[in-house]
Amino acid sequence: MEQLAWLPVHDDLGTALSVARRIPDPGERLARAMHLAGFRRDFTATGRLDRLAEVGLAAPPSQLGLVPLRLAILASHTVDHLVPGIRIAGLHRGLALSVHVAPYGSYRQSLLGDDPALAAFAPQLILLALDAQDSPIDLPLDSAESAVEEAVAARIAELRHLWRRAKERFNAQVVQQLLVPASPPIFGSYEAMVPAAPRSLLDRLNAGIRAAAREDGVLLLDLVAQMAGQGPADGLADPVRWHQAKQLVSPTMAPLHGDLVARIAGAVLGRTRKCLVLDLDNTLWGGVIGDDGIEGIKLGQGNPTGEAFLAVQRYAAQLGRRGIILAVCSKNDAAVAEAAFANHPEMALKRGDIAAFLANWNDKAGNLRQIARQLNIGLDALVFADDNPAERDIIRRELPDVAVPELPDDAALYPAWIAAAGYFETAGFTADDAARGRSYAANAARQAVLEQTTDLEGYLRSLEMVLTARPIGPAELPRATQLVNKTNQFNLTTRRYTEAEMQVLAADPDSLALSLRLADRFGDNGLISVVLARPDAALRPGEWLIDTWLMSCRVLGRKVEEATLQVLADYARRQGITALIGEYRPTARNGMVAEHYPRLGFTPMAPLPDRPEGTLVWRYETRGSRPFAHPIALDTT
């Protein structure tokens, strides 16, 4: 596979770049670079894009909606040539990345000693890019296994010390690059039998890094696994580039490398796609069901094409099980399409796996909008997979927020292409993710009950809802951080925090970091809301600023807000807080909560200093205010 194969090819990127370079306004140049970053590009074009974006990125216009993030790279090899690829891939994902590269080989000094430049930069994300040649473990080849284990353990302990320092000093999320084998094996296949052989050592170090990272909340960058089969075979650990410039990653692979780093940065900020929308004919099965009929389509074992489409379905089903919402968008007769799911014996995807099923003859852009509405997610949460190049092209033009991967003309390769695009990269995996599929099925059951009832209050009472409020602790931290970073609609202030920043807030005794779960008789909706409240320099003592109030749109319209306010006011009173100050910071996406605070009985007040334009401020007295009625039982023990 060519690198960035999932991105469409531009007719003439070189000319487009030359034209864009002459745009006088840096912000407009940046917008143009953002658009062009969505096309397949080599490292030279990526470098040109970076120059196009450079000035604008220093102060990006707010209408581009870019999320700023400071990334420091601490490396034991040359990485300067990789920075443009990282910035441009970040831009493609809606991130305004500032990248700081610490002097080559000085990572210990940077973390353990004093590095004023790094301290001034205040990284939020630190990529620790070390290589196998850096302080190698040198043991006689006939060393006992125990001696090797001891040496490996010592190296892992040193790394963990560095990670801890990075967290303590900078409150940064650490990303550790796994070691890349840079020299050939000396034993061949027998290598693993010799504990002290170089490749053996490297495998053991990587295994140790993986285990330690899992325990310490460190993320991994696995270049070997993620670059395999993509781009030139000598793009990683090319000895010529190593001897010439100490480059572990060749410039030829900079675009893919940048994408791998940027997708992790995006995941840390919750910029991950949530939903895979699938076409049907020649995407999930071979042939056209309307013409060929159930018995005519190619799906299942016994024929290579059928096997290939079955593998596509299995891959989608696996994504479903890890919490990616699945949807269908197809030009088909609804009854015919549904019948395939109901009656074809070889379908790996079941109708119950599909959260939104749109098979009709309307245009697909409209259907994708409908899917986003139905699932209460943004268009920028969708990935649309369709074998038809014309449909892909239309969606890219009509709905630029939807990710539309190029697909090869062989279904056997679809899963690898979709996987390579990294749309669903994540910084965590929680029980709530695994349960998401079931949760959408339960939502369908709730919907069915609701449609039979004419009495909304009676319906809500019949759900027997229980809202469980807990201060955010280690168990809630990953999911709470995920919500903070990906909730766009029901989000009063859209402040984003890394897990490390959330931890600091949660540990502050003068503040409140609250997680809320909602269960009902149809099942557990999981952790659905986060409220952060804290003292603020702009307020008087005894007042809390509601720094963050957000909620998953899955539980809209169920009076969870009213119940949450009751919980919040109780906590506040117990801490001696007399007033809650709520802010609404408008964005392009959160119009639905513009009236949130007045609806809950807050009264308007004068704006606070240093707030973005359009911010509205509201006040709620915790004493004397009567809680709103709601049909939800509270569990706050």
Next chain:
Amino acid sequence: MNDKEIYAALTQVFRDVFDDDDITLTPATTAEDIPGWDSQAHVNLVVAAETRFGIRFRTAELESLHNVGDFVQLIATRRKGA
């Protein structure tokens, strides 16, 4: 590909790498003549030329690429399969 065609293609490589459509090359053009032609840009140039012409320079040859004439000569040699 004759030397003239190599010059034309290499000129485009230089223009792309340095993002400057005004670059014109002569055999005597060196790093002194082109702003930004530092050691990192040199690696970028080498890799861009390798990609454009479908060749690989040998490690020992990387030290002898002092001016554009050296580049063209080596590209011509490599393309002949030497």
